[in-house]
Amino acid sequence: MGRLSVRRRRTGTIAAVSALGMTAVLGGCGLGGGSDEVTLKLVAADYGDSSANSSQKYWDKLVKEYEAQHPGVKIDVSVYSWTDVDRKVKELVDAGKAPDMAQIGAYADYADKGLLYKADELLGIREQADFVSQLASAGRINGMQYGMPFAASTRLLFYNKALFAGAGLTPPTTWKQLAADAEALKADGVKYPYALPLGPEEAQAETMQWLLSGGGGYVDSMGTYGIDSEENVATLNWLKDDLVGKGLTGPVAPENLNRAAAFSAFAAGDVGMLNGHPSLMKIAAAKGVKFGMVPMPGAEGRTKNSMGVADWMMSFRQNGHAEQVGDFLDFVYSEKNVLAFSREYDLLPVTNSASGAMSGDSQDADLKPFLNALPSSELPPVDKTSWAAVSAAVKKRIGSAVSSDGSPAEVLRALQLTAQKAE
Structure with a gap:
């Protein structure tokens, strides 16, 4: 992926990133190595049921591929169990050390406090439009998308x-x-x-x-x-x-x-x-x-x-790395990576492109009944603080x-x- 196109912000300013990631840092935090290198911190939940399929392994593989294409950007991923991950993110935020990204179970409280970027400050139009509609809707507050669906399931x-x-x-x-x-x-x-x-x-x-x-x-x-x-x-x-x-x-x-x-x-x-x-x-x-x-x-x-469930990706404003976070998330939400994650953990894709690919692939036949239930599913009121x-x-x-x-x-x-x- 590595779509390094110019992005126009809602403020009307333009931020550009070169192919080598040699960019002026948008915030004063998250530097590593040298002044031209950005380190993005991601806290994520563990979907594995053993060390053999820990989500840390999924992220390590994805990050290795991304960093090979983006020498100026490092991704530091910390994976915690579902018992601990929401609490860990809250502790970091409360201590003034918010991660650049968090992949956890709820976003509304952080959005309500003005701590999160909106999706259109991060993702391209194509990537935003690719989210499954009712999952995208559940990630909106007052019409603004703050929670980006990351994983989904139905019952x-x-x-x-x-x-x-x-x-x-x-x-x-x-x-x-x-x-x-x-x-x-x-x-x-x-x-x-x-x-x-x-x-x-x-x-x-x-x-x-x-x-x-x-x-x-x-x-x-x-x-x-x-x-x-x-x-x-x-x-x-x-x-x-x-x-x-x-x-x-x-x-x-x-x-x-x-x-x-x-x-x-x-x-x-x-x-x-x-x-x-x-x-x-x-x-x-x-x-x-x-x-x-x-x-x-x-x-x-x-x-x-049916009841639908979604977990969320969000990005905190504190470190100011909107451009780099957005480019990394474009990579995370590519069809290939969404499918890989969904298949590894028996979850439903959160994008239309990956859902379409899964629907037509015989290796995913066992997930099809759940996939068929997704369009008519109803999610809990996760947009409420x-x-x-x-x-x-x-x-x-x-x-x-x-x-x-x-x-x-x-x-x-x-x-x-x-x-x-x-x-």
């Missing part, structure tokens, strides 16, 4: 083919059928007929998928929080009475079951059905579990909107709503008040 209902065949079942398309299938699996001695992970690890995602399947969601069509809507209350009441209350969700209470444990149980052959994202395919296949995937059942039929607080509250409280003595209406009302206060 489907996974089912164990052997367990379903043994019970003479077909994949459900409605809640009623899902409950009936779960009853049959329970009668066959299946440990978790439907695994419902509403523990603190990722309860906000499982909850959103169910809210969407009931015709609701965290926000209404105008983007206003509507957590305690009639549709949402009805959805959680159904879960409490028709699934959890009938003993169809296994021996661990949903509020104590985390996603990782549910995935492990599925890979062990102990789960009949659960919501999953693409990485579950590899986990299950490694254990020899034969599985199928279908859209999430809805109250009356298949759910119209309040979402972090709301998500944390959902993780902490939603599991109790479906417990034997829980009240969906009361819990959802409390979450709605939390959301309104956070706004």
Whole structure:
């Protein structure tokens, strides 16, 4: 790549970078080697599940190729686990040492504080237009793109083919059928007929998928929080009475079951059905579990909107390296590199060009059902600075709503008040 064209900034000034990267530094920080060399610092999340496929290896390979084409630019990448990466970036920002780029789970708070470049100050028009539309939209605040989608996934209902065949079942398309299938699996001695992970690890995602399947969601069509809507209350009441209350969700209470444990149980052959994202395919296949995937059942039929998830790339203004950051990100978002990352970690491409290439390639056939769900997917309200607080509250409280003595209406009302206060 290395598109080193002249970029016109919104201010009307023009910044140019020569083919050797011999440029006047746009800010006083980030220098290395000599006055004509720029070092860009990137903090990124680790998508690997072992040292063998750590994201550090992905970035090291990509950076080596980029630096070979750009002798005047160095890229310093630090990769942290998802447990630590958001906190690490916050610590750096709070200490006045913001990285040039961060690839993490949320961008809105930094954008709201005026700390981030807008995408059109970094990327070329072609690169901006290549982002998948609903992912790009989720990265905008007041119409301005601050969060650049980096990785995406959707959710489907996974089912164990052997367990379903043994019970003479077909994949459900409605809640009623899902409950009936779960009853049959329970009668066959299946440990978790439907695994419902509403523990603190990722309860906000499982909850959103169910809210969407009931015709609701965290926000209404105008983007206003509507957590305690009639549709949402009805959805959680159904879960409490028709699934959890009938003993169809296994021996661990949903509020104590985390996603990782549910995935492990599925890979062990102990789960009949659960919501999953693409990485579950590899986990299950490694254990020899034969599985199928279908859209999430809805109250009356298949759910119209799957839940989508995106992680974000952002660039901080502090060091002033907009030109060099933009050129590096053009390289990062090239079709070749987006495809390489998506295939390495079983994730969906965030660009139309890479999505088109993946759709037509037989080696990506296993990801196609997730890819097909992406255009109609709905993302959490990540453009709201309040979402972090709301998500944390959902993780902490939603599991109790479906417990034997829980009240969906009361819990959802409390979450709605939390959301309104956070706004």
